[in-house]
Each structure stands twice: as C-alpha cells, then as structure tokens.
Amino acid sequence: MRNNQNIVMKKLILMGRSESGKTTLTQVLRGEDISYDKTQYIKFENCLIDTPGEYAQTQHLGRALALYSYEADIVGLLVSATEPYSLFPPNITCMVNREVIGIVTKSEQPDANPERAANWLKISGCKKIFKIDSLTGLGVNELITYLNQ
Numbered sequence: 001m002r003n004n005q006n007i008v009m010k011k012l013i014l015m016g017r018s019e020s021g022k023t024t025l026t027q028v029l030r031g032e033d034i035s036y037d038k039t040q041y042i043k044f045e046n047c048l049i050d051t052p053g054e055y056a057q058t059q060h061l062g063r064a065l066a067l068y069s070y071e072a073d074i075v076g077l078l079v080s081a082t083e084p085y086s087l088f089p090p091n092i093t094c095m096v097n098r099e100v101i102g103i104v105t106k107s108e109q110p111d112a113n114p115e116r117a118a119n120w121l122k123i124s125g126c127k128k129i130f131k132i133d134s135l136t137g138l139g140v141n142e143l144i145t146y147l148n149q
C-alpha cells in the first residue's frame with residue numbers, strides 16, 4: 001500500500017485501550033493535522049487500520065481484533081507511557097500469526113514512564129518496541145522508516 005508520500009508502506013493495525021493514542025498516531029503517520037476524533041468502529045484506510053479502544057478492553061470484542069489482524073502485515077500494540085498498568089497479558093503476541101510490534105505513546109508527557117510501558121510490551125511478547133510521542137514527533141520517523149522497509 002502507498003502512504004500520502006507515495007511510499008510503499010506495510011499495512012499496520014493499531015490496538016490498545018481507549019485514549020492510548022491510536023487515532024492520533026494514524027493522523028501523524030498520514031501527515032494530517034491532529035484533531036481529536038473518538039473511534040467508533042474499525043476504520044481501514046489506505047495502509048492503516050484504526051480500532052476502537054473498547055475492542056481491546058472487552059474480551060469478546062477482542063476476538064474481532066485477532067481476526068482483523070489478518071488484514072494487516074504488522075500488528076501494533078499501544079501502551080501509553082502515562083498509564084500505571086497494561087491491558088495486554090504476558091505472551092499475547094502468539095495469538096496472531098503476524099509480526100507484532102510494541103508502541104509506547106505519550107513518551108514525552110511530563111508524567112510519562114516510557115521504560116515501564118516498554119517492559120510491559122516486552123513481557124507481552126513484542127520484540128521490537130518504539131517509544132514515540134505523536135505530539136512532539138519523538139520516534140515517529142523511526143516508526144515510519146520501519147514500516148517502509
């Protein structure tokens with residue numbers, strides 16, 4: 001698939017609790033202005049699949065996420081660096097047969113603890129973890145480069 005810079009980009013599905021920053025990250029990856037827009041349903045546009053946080057927070061809706069992962073090349077699990085817990089249990093990455101990357105969001109917020117969030121994602125099975133901040137741009141280029149490989 002091609003992104004707005006006309007570069008071939010792997011298809012990425014974003015999963016994580018509500019407010020973890022999935023939609024904001026899709027806006028940044030597409031080069032759009034950031035504006036709050038609560039996700040109400042699974043949105044598949046170009047090479048990005050945005051999902052509502054409630055799907056990751058509810059057991060039976062979580063199965064829909066596992067099925068939707070087959071539409072993507074890469075699954076991105078998001079954890080906000082500002083949250084004192086993670087939704088994702090240990091070794092959850094074996095639930096899908098796609099590459100799963102961890103994305104720590106809000107890494108530059110004053111109360112952020114990106115290392116803690118990265119550790120949770122590691123325990124969940126993510127081998128590659130990106131620490132980003134969609135508002136400051138930290139780590140976004142590294143993620144784009146990875147998706148373009």
Ligand SMILES: Nc1nc2c(ncn2[C@@H]2O[C@H](COP(=O)(O)OP(=O)(O)OP(=O)(O)O)[C@@H](O)[C@H]2O)c(=O)[nH]1
Pocket residue numbers: 016017018019020021022023024025036037038039040051052053054105106107108109132133134135136
């Ligand atoms: N500082 C900072 N704020 C962020 C970041 N990502 C998202 N936010 C803010 O967090 C809030 C929620 O972001 P969304 O992208 O809507 O979260 P979401 O995961 O799509 O939420 P749902 O659609 O409810 O699942 C917004 O006010 C964003 O501006 C980030 O990397 N850094």
Ligand SMILES: [Mg+2]
Pocket residue numbers: 022023024037038039050051052053
């Ligand atoms: Mg959203």
